[in-house]
Amino acid sequence: MMGFRKFDLFIWVLSILSLGFLCTGFTSVDNYFIDCGSLTNTSVGNRVYVADSLASKFLSTPKDVLANSALKSITSLDDSPLYQTARIFTAPTKYTFPIGRTGRHWIRLYFYPFVSGGYDLSQAKFSVSAQNFGLLSDFSVQNASVMKEFSVNVTSNSLVVTFTPSSSSFAFLNAIEVVSVPDDLITDDASTNSGKFQGLMIQALETTWRVNMGGPMVSFENDTLWRTWVPDQSFLVDKNFAKNVSNIAAVTYVSGSATADIAPRTVYGTLTEMNSAGDPNSNFNVTWEFKVDLGFQYLVRFHFCDIVSKALNQLYFNVYVDSVNIAPDLDLSTISNNVLAAAYYLDYVTTSAVSNTVRISIGPSSVNNAYPNAILNGLEIMKMNNSDGNLGGANHPVTFTSSSKSNVGIIVGASIGSFIALVLAVILFLLCRRRKEKAAQGHTKTWAPFSMNGTNSHTMGSKYSYGTTASAASNYQYRFPFGVVQEATNNFDESWVIGIGGFGKVYKGEFNDGTKVAVKRGNPRSQQGLAEFRTEIEMLSQFRHRHLVSLIGYCDDKNEMILIYEYMENGTLKSHLYGSGLPSLSWKARLEICIGSARGLHYLHTGDAKAVIHRDVKSANILLDENLMAKVADFGLSKTGPELDQTHVSTAVKGSFGYLDPEYFRRQQLTEKSDVYSFGVVLFEVLCARPVIDPSLPREMVNLAEWAMKWQKKGQLEQIIDSTLAGKIRPDSLRKFAETAEKCLADYGVDRPSMGDVLWNLEYALQLQEAVIHGDPEENSTNMIGELSPQVNNFNHIDTNDSAGQFEVSCVDDLSGVSMSRVFSQLVKSEGR
Template sequence: MGGEKFGFFTWVSSISCLICLCHGYVPVNNYLINCGSPTNVTVTGRVFISDKLTSNLLKSPSEILAASNRNSVSDIYQTARIFTGISKYTFSVARGRHWIRLHFSPFQYLNFEMGSAKFSVSSQTHVLLSDFTTKSRVMKEYSLNVATDILELTFTPSGNSFAFVNALEVVSVPDTLLNGDPSLAGRPGRFQGLSLQALETVHRVNMGGPRVTPSNDTLSRIWEPDSEFLVEKNLVKSVSKIASVDYVPGFATEDTAPRTVYGTCTEMNSADNPSSNFNVTWEFDVDTGFQYFLRFHFCDIVSKALNQLYFNLYVDSMMGVENLDLSSYLSNTLAGAYVMDYVTGSAKSTNRIRVSIGPSTVHSDYPTAILNGLEIMKMNNSKGQLSTGTFLPAGVSSSTTKKNVGMIVGATVGSLLALVVFGGFFLLFKKRGRGQDGDSKTWIPLCTSGTASDSNGTTITSIASNSSYRIPLVAVKEATNSFDQSREIGVGGFGKVYRGELQDGTKVAVKRGNPKSQQGLAEFRTEIEMLSQFRHRHLVSLIGYCDENNEMILIYEYMEKGTLRSHLYGSGLPSLSWKERLEICIGAARGLHYLHTGDSKPVIHRDVKSANILLDASLMAKVADFGLSKTGPEIDQTHVSTAVKGSFGYLDPEYFRRQQLTEKSDVYSFGVVMFEVLCARPVIDPTLPREMVNLAEWSMKWQKKGQLEHVIDESLRGKIRPDSLRKFGETGEKCLADYGVDRPSMGDVLWNLEYALQLQETVVDGDTEEDNSTNMIGELPLRFSDYNNQGDTSVNVGVDREGRFEDEESSVDDLSGVSMSKVFSQLVKSEGR
């Protein structure tokens, strides 16, 4: 979709760059589209391009360009594009954070009353709007971190309705605008993973100053006056000293906020009364069920000397900063621009955010407090949504039947103190309770603040930063009928797994840790860290966790069809067709490809195998079990040095030899899975003749001879087209190369698998569905069913208590068959490793 499709934007970008040069920041991407219009329109110094020039960006089942008959100045709200079916804009972009601005202004066009339209808007990774409708003009602004070279915006009408948009913007944002780890409002610790969040601008306010338009902001933002949000207007006064603003190097810049924001402020009106003691409060409407990112803008334009201004900042009546002295933060600079970032600690249970400033007790000679600007942005929830609706498009969430899970709102002071105490014990005895490999050997609940590192070297985010996933213990007990034994579907070294159902009807698998267990803490933390970062339709979704009352509980989406392994052998389930097997491999490859490429640093799964590929009701594959996952190498590194972990039979021999982990280790393991899918037998089966014990070696022997048909599953006899098998075998062979550098990327594997599927489904001239035996793989010369005892007796060399390789002596793991109800037991019991 490269230069040809987007070449016409070259001159547009040149114009946009000239426009933005006066501001200083030149966006890499600057798509401004005047939807439904035959002409360009200039708005606040920016040129919105005619919809006709951008039509090749759009795929839509209909071409309805609407024009208003209003008598007003031509602008972007006089025309619109109407969608009667699912429609998609596709933009070629540089990776990084972008503004997405959607402009809506409903009017009547023919039989389309836009004020009654109901629709959803989504990207590949997030739902921006669900069942959206509006009767008045509105602009929706989002900040989205795009991790690929393509950004797709999909408009989906709800039911029999339609969608519309008057104008849209996709504009690059400076990398420095949102970086670092914001503080948690009202509690210790910091929020990590802000770069992964999609944000929606809810309020952007210029305290004490006028409305700021896009033409006066380097990033084309709008700042509203604060008067309508003040609770008591008579307690404040406005100050304006724009010329005095100083942008100190290393702190805020004009991209952070314009001078018209930093140069004005709302100040506590103490009327020169030294005994004044009150707070100035603003109140903002927000949606419940979300966390919020708050950015406070400060600039001391009221003091005549350094260290005169001390005040307190509160968020929802909780202390944010006490005795704030701005000049001390800015290397003794007066009137320096400065920002402070906060994230609300848990999903809001009320529809208001209250922000207050008030006098400090440090300097009481002249009590005062100021605030220059404030931005409030909604953060996406655990399902990647920024809207409270139920729209869940493909690729955004793993189940269309899921609804928002009730999240814990807060904790009592007593329980908070108890968690802090436990956290203190964790820090005190951390080293004492660790084995040689760093795994915790004592049962300790998660800390309430700060960060830690697990045994894999993965930095674990503060539990408070993942608080939107925390589910109360009472809700977990209700879902499992107080862990009723009849709901038990698995048991292992970590603990038991229960089938459950949340109050909204969502079916879940509840993995409950055993307090007597001497393992699991590192994996528990890693699962939360990994699955709270990534949302993908081919990764098993984490619904939530519970660490209340010393519990370690993980709640996943329930996968009705169980593990891939259970459908291949040992369980008596119906055999999968070749097409189904290819589609399952493609789905798993997509999930792994996303892990390897979907963030600033790759994530390596380290335990890819058929028991960790789960299938939903429609046999869609999802990669599961991230307990061993590890963040990949930095850009200037080739590998990560780490202790060897994984499952024997799937383990990358180069990783084993050199203890150097790369994404290609996952590729090797996936290659083993591919041959496991083709041959439908365990990867290690000591009951078979010596030359057949190791599946990878056995299958590679015949692949190198060009006779892979000798080892395929008997149930596939006469059902695989030769070209499809050839492409599949070649891909698997490349995955099993001795050296990682010779193996393909997961992206290449995915492409080849999709090609193999195309080759299987292509009807050759002269073929018929009834008689195509001449184009299918014939009789199998070899049968291993006589050697197969219908169980899985895989050999695990040096496995831990969950069957993972840990460079120890050999042992044999008795692997039993897997039924549908055992799906999540495979995540925790040794039989699943």
């Protein structure tokens, strides 16, 4: 008994520590985090999962098998420690958890199949039940990590979770969480097609989807209940009908309505709305489509917050579930007691699903001659238990990757269950996972096919089939089969190679409709691989900007990892500066390239709720189209930036030698200013037209940044610039450019300018090069920018006459991120790296 109490105290202390970082929101009473099969406690994110030996006190059969994967250590953030061990159950087994507070609890179960001690966990088949509800039925997991989230109302002083192997099989579990949630998170009633539904309190629920409309992924760090909300772009039926809006600061929580526990500001502060494009006669719906299981009812929770209206009673719209108008002429002003931008949610219970998809739509209302518009901020879809008390429907062995970079905490800290397994696969092209080979094969890594809906064979309705004639323009939204890519590259003809990088070779390709593309084919023996593949797709599928290289598609057939980009006729900036024999660029052309690159980076840093840090800014990752317009490329090392209340992201150092921020290298603390430093090196590279590291030169000249800074501090930088530019740069333009580069290379990030400031100064340097300014203005002051050209202040300004026709996207897309919703956008001229 004393040992049991000590363990209870231990759990309590760990719970307090793990929850301490949340300064607001609900405080959970019951917090059980167990790393099954582990001999030691495991820390992931801000949670501590206790060792299996301590947790065995909760087990009815503690003697069952402890399994260990072939991975002996965690070598990167891609390998979650929770998935390294498991407990195997050869007979029905119960976990019994003491409950300190009755009410609704989340049960989260983690599964990852590996081979250990003669057990192939992918062959396991079993059922799971809790509180008299069937959670999983004849469940199995194939070559993928899965997390399932269930919500049950616990009415006694203990919660029993039972694992029952199917006939002639066994069960397994990698980790388990039991966490209490607020009583008012799920109220007892909701709307239905025929009135009110009552009795939600006694229902068991399985989270199927949790989506942030119009914004990026919202991680557990921004959610008081440790949930993750995924972007909605991949669910949109017609992306051209929708646009995104973000105004997080405007969100207001009013008494008697939604709270931060219902959904965080980062969900209510972004939305998808009708893309009416100024047409008062617009009449269409914005529609999302979601996979569901047949025969079950679903609780659908809509999240609304009117951050688009300038005044009350301007917005009226309709809300549909399939063909049913569940909220006709919805006026959020009236519902929220005449408070603009008030957070509000609406619950609706569907009839039993007769289709494996449910459609959610919003559309305009004609009441009061309202301007045609409609909005949706967030959506949750939860499966309800059937009349037999079961939630076990179709078994979807879905992919859930232990995400590196910004998503590592999701695996264990996001408090997501079934939905996270599904939705992370649906963040178009987000996830793939290292499959562990049999123990006898040691550490061999293979590439799992990239799953779009949770299975390895589904292709999101791809119109392609092997041997078909591909038309990129008509099939841009879909995954490319290997046969199509093979044909486009002339069977990966070595003479078509246009570049070689850490990920693999880049081939020029051409589809049968004449569309040129750049095809980056991963090399399985490369130091780069799954993490970079996932990150590249994640970033480029979320962001669209004329100065970011566009992703056209991907291929994961036959264990391949292939990325397909728009083709950039003029290759890399680096190739135009030195080493390739190409004609020298004029100073004006170099300035315009730097300005375009700065625009792309500035958009990454500021165009979304959370900054994205490129982490590998260099001249080889700045590509030029046929008009020498610059586009930033290669997002394989990119990482989501710090939260609003944080100053940096702590992470392992990655980047390219010569461009690496020394402060980032010393402290392993990443900020947007690390990109600024790297860009400063690029600026000197552009000016001096020489490699950033050249060991063949005298010692003091090897490092370009150090060498250039030495001359800059002496006021004699013109002594080392590219000889082809001698006498062709106006002194004031050179001085402004050099000062900008110098500021970028400040030792400490806080002393460096933002990318917006860098952009302004580069625009100013271009103005100084092209215009004769009367008098003697203070070139060092960016206040002159507005006097020189009003356009300079608008650093996302797009000259519609520049490279006309390359995009069917208005300049509004660059400013608001509307085009982020177009995962594969309209096909344009193509390239990669």
